[in-house]
Amino acid sequence: MHPLSIILVKSDSKGDRLLFRYPFVQLKEDNETNKLDKKKNPYSISLLEEQKDNNNQLRQLSIDPAATNIQLESDEVLSSLFACKLELANQKFELKINDIRFVSHPALMENKNSNSFILINIVFALQAQCSYSIVKCYYELSKRLGLGLLYEERRANYLTKEMKTMLKVHEDTIYDHKSERIFDTILQKSSLAQCLKQLYFDLCTSGLINVVLNESVTLCFCLPQKAWMARFSERKTKTPFIDPDVIDRAIISLKPYHGFLLLVDPSELLDCVPPSGAKVLLQLIESYNPLKSLQSMSNDSDLSLDQVFQMVGHLVYWAKATIIYPLCETNVYVISPDAPIHVNSPLVEKFANKFPGMSLIEVISDFSLPTSIGHLTTPLQHPARQGRLAQMVLWMLQHHLLMQLHTYVQFMPSYEKPNDTSGLSLSDFGTSPKQSINTMSPEKSPMSDPLDVPNSTSNARQIPSSSQKSICSNFSVDDNDDSMNSLDDDEKIKELLNSFDECDRQAILKVPASSNFEDLNLMVRLKQSGYFQGEHHLEEIMFYENLRRSQLLQLLDKFRDVLILYETEDAASCLGFK
Known part of the structure; x- marks a missing residue:
């Protein structure tokens, strides 16, 4: 679910102020709807793209129109709402107004110049019906942004400088009642505003965030449900929704005997980890093999099993990998219920390009019923043919066309009627x-x-004990x-x-x-x-x-x-x- 807006509010000894919000540009309507411009919702979901007359022109994303029917409060009202008391700093903040849920994690910072405190609140406006698991993601993002700004404020007074830039624009345009112009000017002059704009754009598209604050602090963040939805976009069918809690449970369920399967080229992995985690990631990728267990990869990479769990869980969260059982002949697979394997599916052509001379429909039909890889191979087959089958199975797993079935055991004895005396006791x-x-x-x-x-x-x-057995053995048979x-x-x-x-x-x-x-x-x-x-x-x-x-x-x-x-x-x- 897209965020409706990002709002930056400050509160200090000089008062409260809404410094910046994004998006802020009204969309141009066609001739039939120009009359509704004044009623246009400034919180409408928008996406940045090149326009002929204005590079900052926004267009609406194709979502349910009812979701954009939100009444806008003035910047002064929003400033008062989100300039919360110091007692609420460094903890979760949530406010619901009509159809909007505002979530944040206010950060308290010390102003070295005035020896006073500044409360910075980066607020995300969401649709009220968002699940709590999604709301938690935005809490975490607001918290990380606050920590990043706090670090840069202590290191280089970054936030103080950015606030001065924004406040100066507000003061210079005090008689301009069009907030769009004010925020557009701030966007041109403030690197923090540009960072928030890019963050909003990423949240609305891929859900993968990799922004740098003040050219120093790298912020890596992921909306897992958005990232996984983007992963399925090539299906050309209804995109499945994966709740973040489900992904968390899958990661918690990791065991040493599991393996993992990359969904992207290894070169695309470094953008999902901060520089501090790059070394561990490279060590893991060097030992990566879908035929190996996590325990084996831990031994081969000189990483602890906990490190492997954390890194694999991170890759799964970012939709860069999926958890599997290491590929072997006894693995049983069946076609996924939602697999888009109709003749016009784009995956059919993609499979043919990957494996020339092979048909996806024919290959996957072998798994119409639960089938093990061993049943599809014989000892007389050439190793290259067996290896090709393994590669095709891995490809189908990467595209979630197959699911693996495991055998579970349940103790369930059958009981005789009470009057039945035939049983032994x-x-x-x-x-x-x-x-x-x-x-x-x-x-x-x-x-x-x-x-x-x-x-x-x-x-x-x-x-x-063995001594008891030896005593018994002394007797004659x-x-x-x-x-x-x-x-x-x-x-x-x-x-x-x-x-x-x-x-x-x-x-x-x-x-x-x-x-x-x-x-x-x-x-x-x-x-x-x-x-x-x-x-x-x-x-x-x-x-x-x-x-x-x-x-x-x-x-x-x-x-x-x-x-x-x-x-x-x-x-x-x-x-x-x-």
Whole structure:
């Protein structure tokens, strides 16, 4: 959503003054609407462009006309409204008048010459229906502008000089009641006014701000919803809106096993970071590879994982990159619901130019149903052909034509009716032989020992010590020994299931794999670690539990009677387009 205006107000011992506002030029109407000039809204959204008679002439952006139906208050009234008290300095300021919401973050500065204080308020006028997440962005921008001016005031009295320039224009044109002329003169003479004009222009177009205050302080800022909307402008379809809160949640969801995919050429990245962050960005880009995880790139670039997270999150916020899972054969993709893949889509021609001889419609049709890259390749294929497929998948991900599906697990046993006595319970153990359940003792199991879970309080760790096992092994092998081993397994299984309620225990015990202590131990450990609540996909479980995919899939298949699997997007890679 565009800002309606930027307003600069000062308050000090000499009084309050609206120093500058932008836009200020009335638009010329055609012959049919000239009569409405006096009622024209000075806050109407406008965009700077070259005009034959006046380089400062503005034109209206194509937005809902109702959004521009805003009553203008005089500069004197606005000055009184925004010259807030010193007690409100350095905190959020918000004022709603009719259909306008004014937001700012007033900054308090010390005037060294007069040993007094100056309150500077850079106010953004927004449409009242703006979501709070968008309002927060403008709060932050006003705050950063204030900090930049405060720094330059302390360093070079920059603000004091700019204020004198603006006030002199106001005094010289005191008898000129046309504020447009006053502000136009200020715009020509004040570098701060020129900076605010450029900032407004950037906010209305790309949402990406990279301005320099006093040729010294670089201000980098981004309206993420605007930047992402611009990213989708080439679709020639309805541009999706992405709420800033959704982007924030995606960034917070970053994990070491994630990767990222650049959406622009690396040469276009430096404009989104201040000079102080350029070195870290270059280190990260040198190790960038969409086949690598963030953990791997951290190791390769000699950057801490936190630094990598911060930089990748910054690139995502600026719509320069998107979060993915590192490209591999097991990744499952499907066509995005909003993918503009009709024959007249501009992406069809763009794809053909990128991959000569290939058709986007044909290639993407392979993902009409969820499909892994491995299913589209064979070991006999030439490596170059496999690499070409990978490049096409990356291209489709960059243009958000594909989305990756991950498999999530939910523990959901089915229960028998209360009068059903066919199920087994823990009380059955130790009272009768369990040959049908105890089909393989732990010592004979071909599977490797289960891994420990850090900080886990699972009862699965409570297994007999090696000394206990060695004592048992001293007995001669006979039927009594088999019975003792069986009872030992029964007790271990009983302890594993102590944390489950009776209905869940009965459902688990009906699964044949529950008779294998190692299988049951791993399943219970993952369940008690929270992995089977439908919030963690297989790749995450594999990463944190150091499990092989085949090992995890075998376990899920064995306990499929009490587990359900479903596929959906990862929260980090899903930006919630709508």
